[in-house]
Amino acid sequence: MLNPISAAFKIAKKEKRPALLTYTVAGDGSKKQSLNILKSISENVDILEVGVPHNTPVADGSQIQTSAYRAIKNGIKINDIFNIIKKFKKSRKNKPVILMGYYNMIFQYGENNYINKCKASGVNGLIVVDLPWPENKNFAKKCKSKSIYFIQLLSPTTTDTRLKKIIKDSHQMNYFISMLSTTGGKLKVTPKEILKNYNKIKKIDPKKQTVIGFGITEKTIGKLKSADGLVVGSAICKEITRSLNNRQNPVTNVSRLVKNLKKKTT
Amino acid sequence: MKLKKRIPVIDQGNKLGFWGGKFGGNFVPETLKKPIEDLEILFNNLKEDKKFIAERDKYFKNWIGTPTRFIKLENLTKHVGGAQIYSKVVSDANGGAHKIYNATVHCLLAKRSGKKVICGDTGAGYAGKMLSMAAKKFGLKCKIFMGAKDIARQQPNVKAMKKNGAEVVPVYSGSQTLVDAVSECMRFWVANCDTTAMCVGSTVGPAVFVRICGWSTSQISRELKVQLIEEFGSIPKKLKLYNCVGGGSSSFGFWNEFMDYDKKQCEFIGVEAGGPAKSKKHAAPLTYGSKIGILHGAAQYVNQNSDGQIEETESISAGLDYPGISPLHCFLKDTKRARYTSASDEDALKAYKLVTKFEKLRPSLEPSHAFFVAIVESKKFSKDTIVVVNSCGDAYKDKKILEQRLGIKYVKSN
Numbered sequence: 001m002l003n004p005i006s007a008a009f010k011i012a013k014k015e016k017r018p019a020l021l022t023y024t025v026a027g028d029g030s031k032k033q034s035l036n037i038l039k040s041i042s043e044n045v046d047i048l049e050v051g052v053p054h055n056t057p058v059a060d061g062s063q064i065q066t067s068a069y070r071a072i073k074n075g076i077k078i079n080d081i082f083n084i085i086k087k088f089k090k091s092r093k094n095k096p097v098i099l100m101g102y103y104n105m106i107f108q109y110g111e112n113n114y115i116n117k118c119k120a121s122g123v124n125g126l127i128v129v130d131l132p133w134p135e136n137k138n139f140a141k142k143c144k145s146k147s148i149y150f151i152q153l154l155s156p157t158t159t160d161t162r163l164k165k166i167i168k169d170s171h172q173m174n175y176f177i178s179m180l181s182t183t184g185g186k187l188k189v190t191p192k193e194i195l196k197n198y199n200k201i202k203k204i205d206p207k208k209q210t211v212i213g214f215g216i217t218e219k220t221i222g223k224l225k226s227a228d229g230l231v232v233g234s235a236i237c238k239e240i241t242r243s244l245n246n247r248q249n250p251v252t253n254v255s256r257l258v259k260n261l262k263k264k265t266t
Numbered sequence: 267m268k269l270k271k272r273i274p275v276i277d278q279g280n281k282l283g284f285w286g287g288k289f290g291g292n293f294v295p296e297t298l299k300k301p302i303e304d305l306e307i308l309f310n311n312l313k314e315d316k317k318f319i320a321e322r323d324k325y326f327k328n329w330i331g332t333p334t335r336f337i338k339l340e341n342l343t344k345h346v347g348g349a350q351i352y353s354k355v356v357s358d359a360n361g362g363a364h365k366i367y368n369a370t371v372h373c374l375l376a377k378r379s380g381k382k383v384i385c386g387d388t389g390a391g392y393a394g395k396m397l398s399m400a401a402k403k404f405g406l407k408c409k410i411f412m413g414a415k416d417i418a419r420q421q422p423n424v425k426a427m428k429k430n431g432a433e434v435v436p437v438y439s440g441s442q443t444l445v446d447a448v449s450e451c452m453r454f455w456v457a458n459c460d461t462t463a464m465c466v467g468s469t470v471g472p473a474v475f476v477r478i479c480g481w482s483t484s485q486i487s488r489e490l491k492v493q494l495i496e497e498f499g500s501i502p503k504k505l506k507l508y509n510c511v512g513g514g515s516s517s518f519g520f521w522n523e524f525m526d527y528d529k530k531q532c533e534f535i536g537v538e539a540g541g542p543a544k545s546k547k548h549a550a551p552l553t554y555g556s557k558i559g560i561l562h563g564a565a566q567y568v569n570q571n572s573d574g575q576i577e578e579t580e581s582i583s584a585g586l587d588y589p590g591i592s593p594l595h596c597f598l599k600d601t602k603r604a605r606y607t608s609a610s611d612e613d614a615l616k617a618y619k620l621v622t623k624f625e626k627l628r629p630s631l632e633p634s635h636a637f638f639v640a641i642v643e644s645k646k647f648s649k650d651t652i653v654v655v656n657s658c659g660d661a662y663k664d665k666k667i668l669e670q671r672l673g674i675k676y677v678k679s680n
C-alpha cells in the first residue's frame with residue numbers, strides 16, 4: 001500500500017497546489033483540545049505533523065517552546081500522544097500523521113518499541129530534529145522496514161556533496177529548512193532565494209517530495225507555492241497561545257487560520 | 267570499555283565522536299552539522315600546529331598568568347590530621363577561575379575562522395565573565411546567555427560581563443539555570459552560525475566542544491605535574507586529586523596529564539553537587555546512577571524522567587547546577603579510572619568555613635564541594651598521602667549567598 005504521505009502529495013499535485021502541512025504540539029492546550037484541533041483542521045490539511053514536546057528543545061523558537069512547555073505542564077506523556085494519534089486515526093484513517101520530536105524521547109522509549117508503537121497507532125512518518133544523517137542511518141532503516149517514512153532534514157548550510165548523500169538515503173519525503181533559524185523566526189531571506197535552494201535540492205532527485213518549513217506564515221505562504229509542500233508551525237502555536245490568553249476557543253481560531261492558509265496555497 | 271594509554275582522552279572518541287562507543291556524539295540539528303565540521307577541521311589542524319600552540323602559550327602565560335600557585339595548606343593539614351593537603355590555586359588565573367582557558371582558546375579559534383561575534387552560556391557566571399574578557403581582548407562582540415535565577419544569585423560576575431561590553435541575555439525558560447542557558451545559546455547559534463562562533467562553557471555539548479574545552483583546561487595538570495616534581499622530586503606514590511564536577515571542565519583539566527598513571531598511585535575523585543540535604547533534587551548524575559540520555563547534543567548520564575524529559579536540578583552552587591555531565595567523565599567512570607561522589611549544599615558551606623578559617627584561601631562554592639570530600643577522606647589517609655584540591659574559583663561571586671547562609675563575618679572582602 002502507498003504510504004498515505006505519498007498519496008497526499010499526489011492529490012495536492014493533481015489539484016496543482018503545494019501540500020499543506022501543519023505542526024501542532026500534542027497535548028497543547030490540553031490532551032482533548034489538541035485532538036480536537038487535529039480533527040478540525042484535518043479537512044484543510046494534507047499532512048499533520050504532531051510535535052512530541054521536549055523540555056530542552058535546541059532547535060525550537062519561543063512559540064513552539066511555549067506550546068511544548070504548556071503541554072508538558074499539563075502532564076502529557078509519550079503514551080498519551082500515541083493515544084491521541086490512535087483516536088484521531090479512528091475517524092480519519094487515511095490522513096497522514098508525522099511525529100516530530102527529539103531523539104532522547106525515542107532513546108528512552110527504545111527505538112524498536114517506539115517504532116512499533118508508531119505503527120500500531122497509525123503514525124506514517126517521523127522527523128527527529130537532533131538525529132542527523134549519518135547518525136540516523138540505522139534508525140531510518142528500521143522505520144523503513146515498518147513502512148514508516150524517516151524524513152531527512154536539509155538546511156541552507158548542508159553542503160552539496162552532503163545533500164546528495166542524504167537524498168540518496170532518504171525515503172520519499174525530505175524537509176528543507178528555509179533559513180538559518182530556530183522554528184518560528186522571521187523570514188530573513190527572500191522567498192526567491194528559498195526557492196532557489198529548494199530547486200537545487202529538487203534537482204538531485206525530482207521524484208522525492210520536498211517540503212519547506214520554518215518561518216512560513218499567512219503572509220509568506222503564497223510566495224512559496226511552487227514547492228511540493230509547505231509547513232506552518234509556529235504561526236499555529238502562536239494562535240493557540242493567543243486564544244488561550246484571550247479565553248477563546250483555540251479549536252475554532254486555529255481552524256480559521258488553517259482554512260485561510262489553505263486558501264492562500266490554492 | 268577501555269581507556270587507552272598514550273592517546274589523549276579527548277582523542278579517544280570514535281569517528282562519530284563517541285567515547286567508549288556510547289558517550290558524546292553529535293545529536294544536533296542539521297543546520298549545525300557544517301559549522302561543527304568546520305570547527306573540527308580547524309581545531310584538529312591547529313592543535314598540531316606549533317605556531318598556534320606558541321600563540322596559545324603566550325596568552326596563557328602573559329595574559330592568564332601561568333602557572334597558578336600550588337600551595338600546601340599547612341594549618342588545614344594539621345587540623346585534619348591525616349594526609350598532607352595541598353591546593354592548586356587555579357583561581358589565581360586572570361578573572362578568577364579555570365573558565366579562562368577554554369574562553370581564550372575559543373576566541374583564538376573564532377579569530378582564525380574570521381568570525382566577528384562569539385556567544386556562550388554561563389551558570390556561575392565565570393564562563394561568561396571569561397568569555398567577555400577574552401572577546402574584548404581579541405576584538406570580538408560577545409553575547410552571553412544566562413538563566414534568570416543565576417543572574418540573580420551571581421551578580422558580581424554579571425556586572426563584570428557587562429563591564430567588558432558583553433550583552434547578557436537572561437533566559438526565563440525551564441528552571442532558569444545553566445541547562446536552559448546552554449539550550450538558548452545553542453538555539454542562538456542555530457540561527458546565527460554563519461556569522462557567530464559558539465563557546466560551550468564546559469566539557470559538554472557536541473563532541474568537538476568537549477574536546478576543545480578539555481584540551482584547553484589541561485593546562486592545569488600540565489602545570490601541576492611540574493609543580494609536583496619540583497616539590498617532591500617525582501610524582502608522589504600516593505596522590506589523590508579532588509575536584510568538583512559540574513560539566514566537568516575543571517576536573518578533566520586537573521587530571522588529564524595524570525591519566526596514564528595507575529589509579530593506585532594517582533587517584534581521581536570527582537565531587538558532584540548533591541543539592542540541599544533535605545531535597546530529593548540534585549546535580550549529581552554519576553553519584554546517583556542516572557540513566558544515559560541525550561542532552562545538548564551529547565549522550566551522557568543525565569537526570570531525566572522515564573519519558574526522557576530532563577529533570578530540574580538544585581544546588582547552592584550555580585556552576586555545578588547542571589543535570590548532565592561531560593561524556594569524558596562518563597567514560598572515566600565506566601572505565602573506573604575516576605571515582606565520583608557528591609557533597610551537599612550544607613557540606614560545601616561547612617568546608618568553606620573550615621578552609622577560610624585556617625587558610626588564606628577563598629574557594630567558591632563549587633570547589634568547596636571538593637574540599638568537603640577531601641577533608642573527610644584525608645582524616646583516614648596515611649601521612650604520606652598527598653591530597654591536592656583544585657581551588658578552581660574564587661568566592662567573591664558568592665558573596666550574597668555566603669552572607670545569607672553563614673552571616674557577614676564569613677564574607678572576606680576583595
Ligand SMILES: Cc1ncc(COP(=O)(O)O)c(C=O)c1O
Pocket residue numbers: 363364365389390391392393467468469510511512513514515516517584585586630632633658659660
Ligand atoms: C568555579 C567553578 N568551578 C566549577 C565549575 C563547574 O564547571 P566544570 O565542572 O566544567 O569545571 C564552575 C562552573 O561555572 C565554576 O565557575
